[in-house]
Amino acid sequence: MNQADVRIDTFKSLELYRESVRGHARQTAKIVRVCCGPGCIPKGARRIYDLFRKAIDDAGKRDITISLKGTGCQGLCERGPIVTVDPGNIFYLQVHEEDVAEIFRETVLQDRIVDRLLYHDERTGAGIRTSQGIPFYQGHVRVAFALCGVVDPESPDDYIGAGGYAALAKVLSSLSPDQVIDEVTQSGLRGRGGGGFPTGRKWRSARDAHGEPKYVIANGDEGDPGAFMDRALMEGVPHAVIEGMIIGAYAIGSSHGYIYVRNEYPLAVERLGRAIGQAQKMGFLGKNILGSGFEFDIRICRGAGAFVCGESTALMASLEGRVGEPRAKYIHTVESGLWGKPSLLNNVETWANVPAIILNGSAWFAAMGTQKSKGTKAFSLVGKVRNTGIIEIPMGMTLRQIIFDIGGGIRNGKTFKAVQTGGPSGGCIPEAFLDTPVDFDELTKLGSMMGSGGMIVMDEDDCMVHVAKYFMSFLKEESCGKCTPCREGISQMLFILERISRGEGEPGDLAKLDGLADLLAGTALCALGKTAANPVLSTIRHFRGEYEAHILQRRCPAKVCKGLFFYEIDPEACKGCGICLKQCPAKAISGERKKPHVIDRAKCTMCGTCLEKCPFTAVKKIV
């Protein structure tokens, strides 16, 4: 069976084809899945994939058929590369090249477990065979990511065998565009890019808008630092994004689509491009899709490295080949977007939710989540948390459950300090609000926002002024410069923050920051500017004492801001080895060999070399 030769032109033939794919799959005795997601590839997953390929080829003809798949993200990036073997869903972590032969010999050929590569329960030490038993995977509900990590993203057959394009067939064969929109509306799906605008309502406006042609666009310009769910999705199940878009196009009456992908994601571009080519050949894209007479095609556009292009009007300007500057939105893009025509823009995760909603029904989707935020949401859980990875959970789970149950708590026995959500438009949420259920409205109430789904965990060693400064310098670089409040306001806020972190803060600074934040929220042109002050406002709101310590006492409680803390050598721990003395660029350290050394504060430039070089952790930071 070769997908390149098959063209599916009726609903019936799609079902027949699906049956044949499944029949073929049933004859496969073993499936080896090597995670080739954003976390595992840098850790050498591709070489592991190649070694399995070689092992299978070398084993020659056997009475069992073995299928090898390089899949999208399987979630637990922290312990990658991940390899799973079916049947049995045996889950191996941190697989190295030298483990491949053993897995192949033991597990694939002889059904034996390689215990050392399993996840081991922290208390009992017992090996856990499948992902279901691992705490990280507890509570996951996969909708958009249902097939991510399961199917081979480069094989349309795999996607079809798993039920792919059935939603499209259902829509084209039995639902009117209005019925599709009603279904999406009733599901309660809200935009997954961060804004949380009701998707059904957006589709309705796009359908009702006058003007031809209409455009359908997927926003894959995932710019929030620390967020890589969209990347995992585009790389892991590109066909789900495409299927969602075709359904949306049918609903609003469009025949042209674009996927705008971030420049830093070359693999996502490659996989989406290949998937589009496959869909065109097989008849899911192009003229007369599945014999229904409906026509739609998709083109990929790569971003060129501008954060602001995640904003709808800037993205469309970029698609038109212009500088990515947003415009005022008194006329919505659903009425006048790309080339001045009605344009329906949704985030890739929103699109990937659509096929599941159509297939399972709006009631199924709406049964998950909270009253106003339905369904599930994907997050990239990163930072100082023990289990870094991608999760998809029902809305309404608390931050505490996410960080401590799924994430396994804080690394290195440190204390939790804050979790940053919503990227540069979001804010930092402290311990006191960890029991807040995660949904669009609750996070906004805390001065943060859902955003696209980056969740960055911070511990006691992170300084909130430093964090606010980071986001402001990020936004200063990324502000397009079109409107004055954003261009100048962010610069001024950063200027004040830098002063505070140097210990030159003034008592009126917090009020000044507040004033500038008000100005930005009230007068900036686009969402980037309007929300730009959130990282500062939320840290002032929840960590005011820390700002005051910087300003009034000239000290940094987290011991991050240079000059606002000291280095000292613990005489108990110091062995007098002399390493710090030799390495100190300021010659600020003195002491005899084998006797405790001392740092001269007057000479110390706080470079931190001694702290890094000391083999006995005798150098301490003190406030």
Next chain:
Amino acid sequence: MIQPDELIEQIVACYDEQVGMLIPMMQDLQAECGYLPAEHLRRLAQKLHIPITRIYGVATFYASFRLFPKGEHTITLCLGTVCYLKGANRISEAIQQEFRVTPGGTSEDKKFTFSPVNCLGACALAPVMIVDNEYYGGLSPESAIEILHNIAKGKKPPREDQQAEKAKSVGKTRKAEKAKSVGKTRKK
């Protein structure tokens, strides 16, 4: 080397001369030449009947476009939130100092082009950089500089997976030593 005229002709033809496809055209040009040479951009403006200022505007607005040739190796250093919290800014400073490069610039000996980016989406490896398509994770200012010096000398440093392995064992022994020494001091 293909003539500017001919190259622009080919690129423009790929996109049916649509001005809206300006960014992809410039991306293709950069992929071909490694940067955006002024002569080519002039040709492109003529061909598309748009002012050169518009092309220059696009080239300078988007971070991924370069108007100057890049060095032998490109250092893509992640400055995302997680990498930043784990000290990527200090790595950035160290690289700038050691190789005398500015962000977006190229070192004088044309060995390295330094291009910090907002996020590579590889947070599990933070702090992380990509040099010539290889990932290097768990960096410190010192280890980053060492890796880069090795690359400059033509020695390929161990890959990320092997490096992680190495770091792990080093970390273990160091920890063990520490534990030992702590134990000793306590006994005393």
